[in-house]
Amino acid sequence: MTLNDVLASMFPDGHDVSNDHGVLFGSGVLRSRAKALVIGVADRTAVGVDEALRLAGYVLASLSGGSGPIIVMIDSDSQRMSKRDELLGLNEFVAHLAKALIYADANGRPTIGVLYGHTAAGAFLGTALATRVLAGLPGADPAVMDLPSMSKVTKLPLTVLQAKAKSTPVFAPGLQNLAQMGAVHSTWNETASLADQLQTLLGVIDDPRDRRDALGKQRGGRMKAADIAERVHELILQKQ
Secondary structure: OOHHHHHHHHOOOOEOOEEEOOEEEEEEEOOOOOEEEEEEEEEEEEEOHHHHHHHHHHHHHHOOOOOOOEEEEEEEEEEOOOHHHHHHOHHHHHHHHHHHHHHHHHOOOOEEEEEOOEEEHHHHHHOHHHOOEEEEOOOOEEEOOOHHHHHHHHOOOHHHHHHHHHHOHHHOOOHHHHHHOOOOOEEOOOOOOHHHHHHHHHHHOOOOOOOHHHHHHHOOOOOOHHHHHHHHHHHHHHHO
């Protein structure tokens, strides 16, 4: 589906989302007739200092007026790996964007990520994975790190990582693997109304808890994270 197709199906009652050199901004009318802030990245644009600042600015400005969820649409490259961006401290700007989304979510503006294209690395971490829940459309292509890059970092042969990826979702990019780990809450059906599926997802965010570790355990993708988090929580309570 193209971005226009996705937006039309998500907001059949209207939207004013504009695409300015790969940065999305606007609003959309939900089934409830409330408005959602819509931001994001389009056209496989890399997220650099400028994009991160603009997106974080939209999020923070929304806190002073209005209500309703913030929907983050994602079809990006990785973070922009240019000398200028790196010298300016790109990691801090991407972290600022992620913290803005987390802060908004904790202060009455629940965040939903919608992955409709590609995304990778820092751009993925600072946008879609910083939302409370993440939905993906069939054909979406997310990767925290692709296998060739992982091979360079770990010094393991690519063939070894490819073999591990077949049995261990943690090693494998792709929508299905991230869903199995619980990072992607649901995969939408592109032949049905995305507005209805969005409304269903809005019901999930009534629960403020981060349930990704529990989903990962339930789906067999991350078997230890939920138990470890629960044990840490118990230890904290014991010390209080």
